[in-house]
Structure formats: structure tokens, C-alpha cells
Amino acid sequence: MDFDRPEHSPTSDTFEQLVARRLSRRDLFRVGVVVGGAAAVAGIAGPAAALPSPASPPAGRPGPVGRDNAFRLPITPVDPPAPAPFDSPVVAAGYTHDVVIRWGDDVFPGGTPFDVDTQTAALQQRRFGFNADYTAYFPQRRNDNGTKRGTEGLLWVNHEYTDGRMMFRGYDPAAPTREQVDIELAAHGGTLVRIEQGRDGVWRHVPHRDNFRVTATTPMTLTGPVAGDPRVTTTADPTGRAVLGMLNNCGGGVTPWGTLLTAEENFDQYFANAAAVTDPRAKEANARFGIPAGASERKWERFYPRFDLAQEPNEPNRFGWIVEIDPYDPRATPKKRTAMGRFKHEAAAGTTTADGRWAVYSGDDSRFEFVYKFVTRDRVNRNDRRNADLLDSGTLYVARFAADGSGEWLPLVAGQGPLTAANGFATQADVLLHTRQAATLLGATPMDRPEDIEPNPVTGSVYIALTNNTRRTEAQEDAANPRSANAAGHVIELVEDGKDAAATRFAWNILLLAGDRTTPEARYGTFSPDQVSELACPDNLAVDSLGQLWIATDGAPGVLGTMNDAVLGLTVTGPERGRTQQVFGGVYGSEMTGVFFNATETTMFASVQHPGEGGTLAAPTSNWPDGGSSVPRSSVVAIRRA
């Protein structure tokens, strides 16, 4: 969900004039420059941008999986499917898609078919949740290198948030019922479900007793430096270690020891009555997260006191974490790993450091918030079980981007630099509970809403999606966020010193500026249309074993006008670097999320989130995927060769 929709149309004079005025030459050299033939590929194309910067990584070696990869670029991209909006997915020539699982489909055996008019919380607990986001694929047997690793999988899917207007007929936002609230609690979290590809090539989900649902009420354990801190204790949990549920899980990542990480993002929207909090530091943090002073929009606090800060001021401190889940053990308790900091985590993808530790990147998706990295203290052990608590000890860093294309990871460690007791950071728990405040004190660079971050195992670079920030003013432009009123977003490439994810210094450049290539140059100021890639609002990212980057977008219709949100691929090295090619387009009102490949990279999974958003069940603006007059249902699709 994009909770920061642009406030004004990017086609307005104000926007053009604003942007046209600016952008210094100094910043320009960092952006990919035009190479002729940018329009040589039919359909949607980005710049063939040469990046002579020393930061530009050499092409690497594809991983062993790359041989079977069904998405080797170039593809024949989706032609601009004007005029949008439209309500059936579009797929690049030579590809097809299956709907793998929809909101309300049974995850366990013995269920009844979904009917929007007979929902109950008990039924929703056993069904696929609402608004699918990040997806991850695991072979059904851990470390399976056999022929079935690519056709029999465990699919994890985040359920980011719910929308009562799209779930219940006659929903009254001012007075939701307890049953509606309970259904929404059960439709949050995530789903782990078996999937199989049949001989006909079609992917289907398989109800199974070892599938599992995680919801907003699933018992979880708080681990790491904040666990047991008085600020995470509540009436229901005096230990400060036993939390109910996870909320607003957006992006994620997988670890080499076979677990998945899922990121709690906009947790502020579930809480009410921040005005009742008296502690000044908690007050400041709540305000910066956006927790309302009075009633919440969802009104869950009417039924559950834990969402009411007047009754349970510490409950929000138990959200905004990275959660670790074992897909191979339905009985294992999910762990909230506090060492990785508390903010609006968008993502949690990682990579191995030169000395064998694990590094996890995570953006904080709000305007002017930061990019983070966590590096474990210990090495990844070959024995999976020995990594059970690896993520509880390590160093959290925040990024500062310098104008000369260099950068620094600043350690968020209590007692170091300005993070002193005098400044309110006596303990590491102080730093982790108030990560944003600590990062500000260190001088981190405020970014244009960091969404997904994804390391590239082939090139050794790291890609950061900055989705948009229409509130950046001219005075706030900097080299890493070079466009004020940035409605379309950009993608930064970060190269760690020595290509080592444990490095504390890095180089960076802009991989692409998103926008509309067909509009006058004036819209991009000193950037020419050939420096702009045809996409808008990059959000989820994925990198395949060929080192190709895949981008899911959230906001294209508002910026490009002619296109629904989409999944696009691009190469990040060579003469085609930065040229986007659309492989899939979603449906009316939806954003695309959750790009992930099966183990052989013959299939790309993606989620169509919130089809028909903005409408109601009484007047749906989408009937996808079932057509006719059916209610729209967020679903996971499998994209594969036709």
C-alpha cells in the first residue's frame, strides 16, 4: 500500500515548473546518460544508460540456476496497454500466468468454498489472507537438489493489510462490528502453503495440514536486546517477551539457514489515542510514526484495549520489527528480532559478508526516512539449527550518501558517537526502540521513501527502490534524491567497498530515474527523457541468478496514466543497463508486489494486491480474478513460459 499517495497531479504546471528549474550539473553526472537507440526496443523501454562511474560493477558470473531461467532479457515486452485502467492482467509475448491462490482460498483440507457473505473469523483463520505482498518460494524438502525442487514448493505470502470496504458489504468505517474486526485480524499476517506445478504446467496450491497461517493474533516471541525491556511490557504480558501477532508485513527476505524474514511496516495505523502517552520520548516516536492522537481509522481499539494507548501505552513498541519464521516447522514460534531496529521496515533481503556473516538490508518507508543494514556478529553456521539466534547479535547501521558518490554506514551503537546517555541512548534498547531518532542524530541521509532493497549476487551491488516523495522541496534536493516533488521515484545502486557487505563505506550511483518518457523534457528539468525509465514508483525488487533486476511498481496509473502497476525487468550491466521491459501488468486499482522465483527460475511469482482499491463491494471497480460480477480478490500469480 502506498500511504503516501501524491497530493497533486504530476502533470500540473506547478510540478513541471518546480522540477524544470532545478538540478545542478553536479548531480547530473551520477545519473545514467543517454545512449542512442533507447527506443530501439518495441514497447516500454528505459534508457540504455552508460554509467562510467567507477562504482559501476563488472558483469559477474551467473549462478548455476541461471541455465534454466525463463526470463532472460531481452523479452518482447508488454506493449503499452493503453488506455489503462483495464481489468485483466497482461503478460509479455510468449508468457502466460496462473492464479495460484486467492484471498479466501482454503489453506487446510476440508474447507468450504469462499463466499463473501458468509465470512467468519474462524473460517478466515484457515483461509488465505487479504492483500498479498512479499512472496518467497522454498523447495518442499529443505536442501532438495532433485528434479522436484522447482515444481513442488512451499510458498510464503505476506498479508500486508485489510480494507473493510473491500471485504464486507455495507461496511461502516465509523462502526465496524466485532466480527468484522476479528475477520480482519485473521486476514493479516502471512500464509505458508504448499504449491505444485502440474504436468499441464499450471501451478496450484495444495491444502495440507502442515500448511500454516500467521495472523495478527499468533503468539510470537520478542528476542534480542529489547526483549524484556520495561517499555515492551503490557498488562497481558508482564515479561515483555510474548507478543500477539504481526502487523502490516510488507517486504521480506530468506536466509541461508532456511528461514524467512518478514517486515512489519505501517504499524501506526492500528493504534489509537497517542495523546494519552505522557513519556516524552515515546510521545516523540509515536508522533513520527504517525500514530493518531485520537481514534484510529480502523477502530479496533473499541474491542481490543491493546490497540488503545490510553490503556496500553507500550503495545506499539512491540511492533515495527523484522520477524523470523521457519517455513519447515509449522509449530515453531515466530521471533521478532529486535536487534534489527524498530521502524517501518519495508524489506529484509540479505547477503553473505566476505567472512561468512549475514547482512540484511532494510528501508524505512516514509518520506525522509533512512536506509539501514544489519550485520550479524557471528558467522552463518553450516548446521541450520546453530543459526537459530544468529539475528539477535550484530550491528545495525544507517546510510549517509555523500554528493561525490561515496557513502558511509554509520553504526547505531549505544555509547558510540552522539548516541550517549546524555542524548537519551544509554542502552542498546534505547537505540533500537527509537531507531529513527538515533539515525537522525548520526546524520543519516533522509531519502525519498526507501522501499525494497535487494543485493545482486552476480554483480555484488545492492539496489534500493526509492518509490516517490512529492514533499521534497527544491531546497531539500541532494545528489541521492535529486528531484524535488519526486512523484515517480528512482533506484539507487550501492556498491560496498570491496564488494563486502560488512564494509562501512560504499560507492553509489543512480541506476534509473522513473517517469514518463513521452512527456516534454521540461518535466524532468535538466534530466532528459532519455535518462528516464518508463515506470513509476518502484516498490518490490527481486534479482535472479542471472543478475537481472525485477521491479514491481505501486503508483503507475497516477504518474504514467497509460499503464496499470506492473512487473518490469532490466539488466544492470552492459549497454542495455537501465532499459526496462514489462513482463506483467496488474489490474484496475491494484499494485504489484512480491516478486520471487521458483528454485529453477522457470516461474516468477508475484502478487496482485488490492485489485479495485478505491471502490466498494457494492460498486466494485474490479472483478478480478473471477470475472463477471464477482468481488475482487488479491491473489498470487505464477508467470511462466506459455
Ligand code: FEO
Ligand atoms: Fe508496504 Fe512501503 O510498501
Ligand code: CA
Ligand atoms: Ca509502495
Ligand code: CA
Ligand atoms: Ca512495498
Ligand code: CA
Ligand atoms: Ca525483494
